Structures are given as structure tokens and as C-alpha cells.
Amino acid sequence: MRVVNVEEITRNIKEMCIEANHFLSKDMDFAMKNAISTEKSPLGKQILNQLQENLQIAGEDMIPICQDTGMAVVFIEVGQEVYFEGGILEDAINEGIRQGYVEGYLRKSVVKDPIIRENTKDNTPGIIHYKIVKGDKVKIKVAPKGFGSENMSRVFMLKPADGIEGVKDAVLTAVKDAGPNACPPMVVGVGIGGTFEKCALMAKEALTREVGVHSDIPYVKELEEELLMKINKLGIGPGGLGGSTTALAVNVNTYPTHIAGLPVGINICCHVNRHVVRTI
Amino acid sequence: MDIHIQTPITKEKAQELKAGDYVYISGTIYTARDAAHKRMDETLSAGDELPISVAEQTIYYMGPSPAREWRTIGSAGPTTASRMDKYAPRLLDLGLAAMIGKGKRSQAVIDAIIRNKAVYFAAVGGAGALLSKCIKKSEVVAYDDLGTEAIRKLEVENFPVIVVIDSEGNNLYETAIKEYQEI
Numbered sequence: 001m002r003v004v005n006v007e008e009i010t011r012n013i014k015e016m017c018i019e020a021n022h023f024l025s026k027d028m029d030f031a032m033k034n035a036i037s038t039e040k041s042p043l044g045k046q047i048l049n050q051l052q053e054n055l056q057i058a059g060e061d062m063i064p065i066c067q068d069t070g071m072a073v074v075f076i077e078v079g080q081e082v083y084f085e086g087g088i089l090e091d092a093i094n095e096g097i098r099q100g101y102v103e104g105y106l107r108k109s110v111v112k113d114p115i116i117r118e119n120t121k122d123n124t125p126g127i128i129h130y131k132i133v134k135g136d137k138v139k140i141k142v143a144p145k146g147f148g149s150e151n152m153s154r155v156f157m158l159k160p161a162d163g164i165e166g167v168k169d170a171v172l173t174a175v176k177d178a179g180p181n182a183c184p185p186m187v188v189g190v191g192i193g194g195t196f197e198k199c200a201l202m203a204k205e206a207l208t209r210e211v212g213v214h215s216d217i218p219y220v221k222e223l224e225e226e227l228l229m230k231i232n233k234l235g236i237g238p239g240g241l242g243g244s245t246t247a248l249a250v251n252v253n254t255y256p257t258h259i260a261g262l263p264v265g266i267n268i269c270c271h272v273n274r275h276v277v278r279t280i
Numbered sequence: 281m282d283i284h285i286q287t288p289i290t291k292e293k294a295q296e297l298k299a300g301d302y303v304y305i306s307g308t309i310y311t312a313r314d315a316a317h318k319r320m321d322e323t324l325s326a327g328d329e330l331p332i333s334v335a336e337q338t339i340y341y342m343g344p345s346p347a348r349e350w351r352t353i354g355s356a357g358p359t360t361a362s363r364m365d366k367y368a369p370r371l372l373d374l375g376l377a378a379m380i381g382k383g384k385r386s387q388a389v390i391d392a393i394i395r396n397k398a399v400y401f402a403a404v405g406g407a408g409a410l411l412s413k414c415i416k417k418s419e420v421v422a423y424d425d426l427g428t429e430a431i432r433k434l435e436v437e438n439f440p441v442i443v444v445i446d447s448e449g450n451n452l453y454e455t456a457i458k459e460y461q462e463i
Contacts, residue, residue: 054410181383183405235461242456
């Protein structure tokens with residue numbers, strides 16, 4: 001058994017919220033630079049250059065990359081040999097979010113109630129997904145999610161007969177509908193299978209996979225490549241103002257499902273696809 | 281075409297702008313997003329006066345991140361304009377000249393743009409750090425309790441935007457996408 005004080009969780013979450021909002025991960029940075037060299041539209045190229053300049057200013061001047069510093073999504077994998085002391089894990093995670101958003105000058109975008117809509121003023125609570133795994137480590141992923149793109153996400157409850165063609169149509173429909181609203185170039189997370197909520201969760205987690213790293217299931221890898229190619233032929237382009245770079249990646253996760261169903265979740269993210277990972 | 285304009289924007293000035301023009305705005309613009317629009321709409325329905333006069337003015341759909349002590353404003357990029365579609369025609373009919381946001385607009389907004397000879401600009405989504413550099417002054421002028429959603433008066437210099445919907449209803453989101461569409 002390994003003892004972890006929850007204060008360590010709080011400190012890490014705080015630092016990760018600030019880091020995620022000021023520095024884009026290497027894989028995203030690489031994908032953005034690569035897009036500049038392949039973009040066909042002159043205006044599209046100009047927008048991509050502006051986004052590159054924006055990233056530089058954000059890091060150097062410590063201004064968030066985007067003013068929507070998101071709702072903090074936390075994936076936490078806890079080794080079953082870990083014992084937490086010093087408080088409740090969930091409280092420690094939310095305290096980390098609170099400290100990160102307040103001390104890091106990040107925007108407080110969370111309201112207490114979806115209808116009454118009073119701001120909590122510290123961006124808590126976060127959205128927390130727990131997984132119990134083997135071992136004595138704690139792996140934390142912090143992925144603040146902006147809502148310009150979140151609002152354009154979809155769940156399709158397809159029929160088994162719709163098959164893989166149905167999945168492709170669903171993804172292309174979602175991306176087409178999102179268009180300029182989702183701040184393209186986008187990263188598209190897709191979850192196929194499971195249940196209504198499982199496919200959405202898989203789509204969200206797919207966004208945290210490194211851009212450029214494909215699924216290790218051969219047909220899924222092919223699907224990712226085909227969907228990316230087709231999405232980039234839609235013409236939406238950077239900023240939605242036309243061009244050949246509509247998405248930087250399509251990441252697909254799959255899970256077993258029921259004989260009667262084919263759920264597909266599509267979680268769309270803008271180019272500010274924030275994800276910071278730490279293992280403690 | 282690159283154009284430099286100074287606010288306020290008269291109908292004549294708005295009509296010179298065409299979909300696809302790259303425009304640098306200097307002068308005063310106001311921020312207002314979801315909650316501020318809802319409150320303005322309720323104010324008008326109650327027969328009261330708006331806290332700002334919108335005639336010939338420009339509203340930027342934006343809620344900034346907090347400014348560090350030595351800065352004017354935090355990150356300051358555009359938010360999705362369609363969420364304001366329910367309220368925009370009423371403000372356009374009151375003389376609002378321009379809106380800055382990102383993303384598609386409803387047919388009702390496009391009709392109101394044409395009817396009032398107004399203009400819809402897009403700023404680059406996700407470029408909030410870069411855009412904050414063009415904001416020289418920022419002051420909350422109404423609805424302070426709404427926090428990031430309060431109405432702010434901004435002084436901007438060479439703030440870069442693109443005309444997406446012009447006073448004749450030409451829509452760059454439709455025309456530019458068609459140009460690059462291969463499927």
C-alpha cells in the first residue's frame with residue numbers, strides 16, 4: 001500500500017489547470033505548424049499563422065490561449081494499492097481547480113445551476129471521471145474544455161444495420177453542422193459502442209490521446225485516417241472561412257455494445273485542445 | 281481587401297464593407313454576451329432604456345479572462361455568435377451597426393442586417409491572447425454583477441476582423457467553404 005496525501009493532488013491539479021491554459025501540448029503544436037504548410041487557402045494560411053502567433057504570445061506573456069479557459073475535465077486513474085490521507089479525493093480535486101482558476105487568472109465559466117445560472121466564481125465543480133486500476137500510482141489528466149466546440153458535440157443512437165457507413169455519416173454530419181462555430185481547425189473525438197453515456201465519455205477521452213497517434217485496432221486506424229481526409233475535403237477551413245484544414249485529427253475509441261445498438265458519440269474540440277498528463 | 285475603419289460605424293460606412301474584406305477597427309466597441317443580451321432584452325420589453333446607446337455602435341460577443349494587475353484585459357477572443365441570435369434583430373432595429381463574433385447567424389439576424397444596413401464581422405476564434413494586444417482600454421459600464429459577462433467599453437486599435445455577412449446579406453461562410461469543398 002502507498003499513502004498519498006490529497007494535498008499533493010490539489011497542488012498538481014492547480015498547476016495542470018494553469019499549464020493547460022497557457023501552453024499547448026507538443027503534439028498539438030506540431031499539428032498546427034504542419035497545417036500551415038499544407039493549407040490551400042491564403043486566408044486560411046493567414047488565420048493559422050495568427051493562431052501560431054497567439055500561442056507564442058500566450059506562453060511568453062502568460063495570457064490564456066483562449067478566453068474560454070473551459071470547464072475543468074479531470075480523468076483520474078487510481079491504483080488500487082493507493083490509500084489517500086488528509087481529506088476526501090473529490091474535494092482535493094475541486095480545490096485544485098479552484099486554486100488554479102483563481103490564482104492563474106483563468107475565466108470562471110461555471111454556473112451553480114443550469115437554469116438559475118449563478119456563477120460559482122471559482123470554476124468549480126469540475127467534471128471528474130474516476131478509474132480504478134492496478135498498481136500504486138495515480139495518473140491524472142486535466143483537460144479544460146471550451147464550450148464553443150462542446151456545444152457542437154452530438155450523440156447518435158444508430159441501428160446495427162447502419163454499420164460503419166452510418167458512423168462515417170454521423171461524424172461528417174456533426175462536423176458539417178459545427179462548421180465555423182467550433183473554431184476550426186478541430187480535433188474530433190469519437191466513441192463507438194457501449195451505451196448512450198459510454199460513447200460520449202469515450203469521445204471525450206479520445207480528445208486527450210496525442211494527435212498523430214492512431215488506434216492500435218487496424219480498422220479503427222483506417223477509419224480515423226479516412227474520416228480526417230473526408231473532413232478536410234468539406235472545405236470549412238481555418239476559422240470556418242474556407243480551406244483544406246478543417247480538422248487536425250480524428251481520434252476514435254471503441255467498446256463492446258448491445259446486439260440492438262450502435263451508439264456513436266462525437267465530441268468536437270477546437271484547436272485549443274488542452275490536455276496535461278501527470279503520474280504521481 | 282484590407283480596410284481601416286474608425287467607430288462609430290454609420291450606415292454609409294457599413295455599406296462600403298463587403299464579405300471577405302479584412303478590416304482593422306479602431307475606436308470604441310462594447311462587449312456583451314449571453315447574460316448581458318438577455319438583460320438588455322428584458323429591459324427593452326419592460327419599456328426601459330438600455331444602459332448604452334447602441335446606435336452606430338459595435339458589440340463584440342466576448343467575455344474576457346481576468347486581467348493580471350499590470351494588464352488592460354486578459355485573453356479576449358470572440359464567442360459563438362448564434363447564441364445571441366434571439367436578441368440581435370431587436371438591437372439591429374435600434375440602430376446597432378456591427379457585431380463581432382464567430383460562427384453562423386440565423387436567417388432572422390441576416391434579414392435584420394440587410395434591413396438595417398449593418399455588418400457582421402468574425403474575429404479569429406481561439407486567438408484571445410493575440411486579440412487582447414489590440415485592446416488599449418477596458419472599463420465595465422453596465423451589469424457589473426455579471427462578471428465576465430458584464431458590458432465593457434473597450435478602446436481598440438487596429439482590431440483585426442473579417443466581414444462575414446455584409447449589408448447586402450452576402451455570407452462568406454457559405455461562399456468561401458464552397459470554393460474549397462471537394463465532397
